[in-house]
Amino acid sequence: MFSGFPLFPTQASTVAPRVDALYFFLVALSTFFSLLIAATLVVFVVRYRRQRAGELPRPIHGSLALELTWSVIPLIIALGTFVWSADVFVSSRRVPPGAMPVNVVGKRWMWKTQHMTGQREINELHVPIGVPVKLTMTSEDVIHSFFIPAFRTKQDAIPGRYTTVWFQATQTGTFHLFCAEYCGTKHSQMIGWIHVMEPAAFQTWLAGGATGSPAQEGEKLFQSLACITCHRADSQGRGPRLEGLFGKTVHLASGETIVADADYVRESILNPTAKVVEGYQPIMPTFQGLVSEEGVMQLIAYIQSLQTPGAEAAAPPGAGGVKLQQGAPAAPGKEGAARPAPRTP
Amino acid sequence: MSTHTGGVPEPYGRPGAPPPPERPATVARERVNYLNVSYGVRSWLLTTDHKRIALLYLGAITVMFAIGGIFATLIRLELITPQGDMVQSETYNKLFTMHGVVMVFFFLIPSIPAVLGNFLIPIMVGARDLAFPRINLLSWYVYMVGAAFTMYAMITGGVDTGWTFYVPYSTHYSNTHVIATGLGIFITGFSSILTGLNFIVTIHKMRAPGLTWWRLPLFVWAHYATSLIMILGTPVIAVTVLMVALERGLHLGIFDPALGGDPVLFQHLFWFYSHPAVYIMILPAMGVVSELVQGMSRKKVFGYSFIAVSSLAIAMLGFLVWGHHMFVAGQSVYAGLVFSGISYLVAIPSAIKVFNWTATLYKGSVSLDTPMLYAVGFIGLFTIGGLTGLFLAALGLDVHVHDTYFVVAHFHYIMVGGAIMGYLGGLHYWWPKISGRLYPEMWGRVAAITIFMGFNLTFFPQFILGYLGMPRRYHYYPEEFQILHVMSSAGASILAVGYLLPLVYFTWSMRYGPRAGANPWDARGLEWEIDSPPPTENFRVQPVVTDRTYEYGSEEEARIV
């Protein structure tokens, strides 16, 4: 419509129309009040302009009724907008069950993504239309931010912790991916493309060029890092048995309990002595520096895939993933019990 | 405000009163005033007169504004094309960082308080000087030392972290002069603290007899609120920047993720100051506009107490909203809800002010001289800036527009459209008092309209850019955004001309401008009852205040058709 003069971005996700509705409401509200103030100012300035020097207008002290009017009406509008925007936000943060997980690692100056079937991409991400996609992301160096304007979504990738974001594309095509948090020299070149494909085309794309899935690569790592010598499948090892662990509540030596989510597993790989499982010695060495952020994500995917037969059968391998960010309504009970490594106060 | 001495009511300056003989429109021989009382560099650099210190600040921040403006010009030039064809990315990143650092810490924060506040607050409260004149001078030297550190960092290579100094980029990855710049900001922070301290004590302890709190001009109320933020906010940024410098220089890793430190904690501490700092910039401008609106319409401010209290409300609420800068930084959803909700509350006192200023003009005697043009421009632009703040406080919407040009446009509407319009408006309004001379009115109006037009052309397209998804701090950008960037750059060139004009005619007027009388606007307020320029001691006799402020006359005295 406005090919030469863009005014409005493509709407390509389920959240986008809701965000845009809020946007148009606020545009209308702002236009109304700006014009109201501007028109009143112009009328007063013209109507009551000084006709001759030495004029002395009648004093007007104020009006309580007017003050109340223009305090209460904006208050009601503000609170209404707040509730509306909070509703859009909370529902846009709640990951639908069964969302397709994708791992994302930010690194100066590129986005590395990996699908659960093993495809790796750099500065690109292929996703199917109509399927919720959940990104679990972290950073290898500074803070980055994963921003897809057409989806109206954005999330910082922070070193030392996992953040998640999800979207469901509603339109096929190629959309901008930007890094929105300033990250140094080539910040403006840390950009890429999101390719939204029809499910069939996506399956075809998935089938080509896959290396091992993250779980498979995680398994390789699990063996090459010799994790398997202690974490044995027969509960005779020096470390806790990992089968069926993911998503379960774990009793710690300190007496606390914690849900074994991705943040906990990550911490246990990098800082093993922080939260030792009850009945085990703090003898595991740290793997800090020995395994990359992608490697940690692959190990987590592997541990996640080690479900005991029967239990959790509904969850596809690799799905379920990390819970909502701390304190999110979808993950009640996690707050307080868990103490993942760095945490916002 | 009327004053009297020794119990004798002083009707002086009231309409209808005969002009007193010692205040003719032109004076053949200038009386002794703060400008001509002594000459020479020493008499300026060692002065403890708040008015001279205000002028020292005026000179210093004008230089800083020019430097920050040059950086802005280079940024806008670079962004005319989507490719990085004028400077390297390293240079571009330094340009926007130094533009932000200079404009925020060395221009906007000291602008109105240190120049107009310093000059006017003692006069408005009827005092001979600020409570601590030597500390006032010290604050200027501290500012200069801080500026020197930052200038050193810029001359020897600059800094590229963004003015927000987010860790771990600033502590472990940037190869630029973070420590020198940080120390510059740390030191300058103390200049701001000392200024705030001086204002608080002066307003508490040095008010003239009869000048109760509810008789204070709104400019003073606004500066009182500002000073509270300066005192309670600035030390936090000072220690935060210090911790960044310690982490970078001495490896005291407090935010280092490699040690288990939390980079988001830095953001909490940074915004605990830097959000209230926005109100350090805008509250004094609101104070200025309250004065301009009454002075230029010769009518007391509508809803005086509501404007006064709303300044304090903004200062207090301002300390509770810092988290709205971190909605997508991995802070919990609950924290996001709280910070968003409180952010919406800030809209109320801001709205109260805008409506009251507008209502003040109703049935006034509205002059269209330059200060009024700035005041009207301020109200319009601040309204847009404030309303677009609602977009950013809206959680669901902020996810999309956070860190885009929408944010850039929003805070420039507040900072440039608000704070700088207020600053320039105040400078024009009180210039006759400061310099004793009138500036050319026609050129003043031309400049005000040029700035208003140039400003809107520069920054309005950036709202659209932001909603389209253009991230801030981008050197290269996709081609579809070019047309909006070109508009913005075109506006910036108009804006640059608009800012140069006052510099030229103010300088001209200091020598060639016609002499101003004590009260060229025929306005009310203690500052208009003393000579222009004022004598060193401000008041030749102790003023005694007997009336509310902004009293232009009673119902019976009104003369208007």
Place this chain on the structure above:
Amino acid sequence: MSSLSEAAPAAGAHHPALRHHFDSLATQKESSLLGMWVFIAQEILFFGGMLTCYAVYRNVYYDAFAAGSHHLDVPLGTVNTAVLICSSLTMALGVHAAALGKRKATVLFLLLTILLGSVFLGIKVVEYADKFHHHLVPGPTYSVESLRDAKGQPLLEDSDIARHSEIFFALYFGLTGLHALHMIIGIPIIAFMAWSAWRGRFGPAYYTPVEITGLYWHFVDIVWIFLFPLLYLIPHHG
């Protein structure tokens, strides 16, 4: 109003210490005291930034903080606390003497305050030297060799708790360093006050500078009263 003749100055004798822009010594004194209180409010926020970091990390990394704290020298810290409380006492006595116009007593108590402040700093130097010696200064040379965990076991290099203990020492040096800096600024100011008192500048009518210096010094002491348990006594709390 400029037509009116120059008004007579405020009633009462013009004290040499009365600055030109104040009407009376009483207003001047109130202003100075308010100014110092406002300055102290600012100082609280200044330390508050770093104490916030302390609160967050101590809550999350308790074990590492306990291990780091365990290494601090509690007896020396206790002595220093006592020394500083005594210096507050001598400072208060100095202000009292100044208020009574006792010149020699004022000088004596102020000099005692300086002496006690210097003893504090001297002990601090001994403590810092010990940290240097044991490679507990954060940075490339940092080593946890000398640290012990709650069970008395040495900490593993590269372990989680070892890395977090470095944050403890960063905050230890940050907080105590800032505190020491305040004392280093305070001592010359007290020395100047002692010199001025010796020159007879103060008396019952005017001793505001001594009084606000006292306020500052008491504030610096109180900061230490908070820092001592927060840093030294973590493992002793329960």
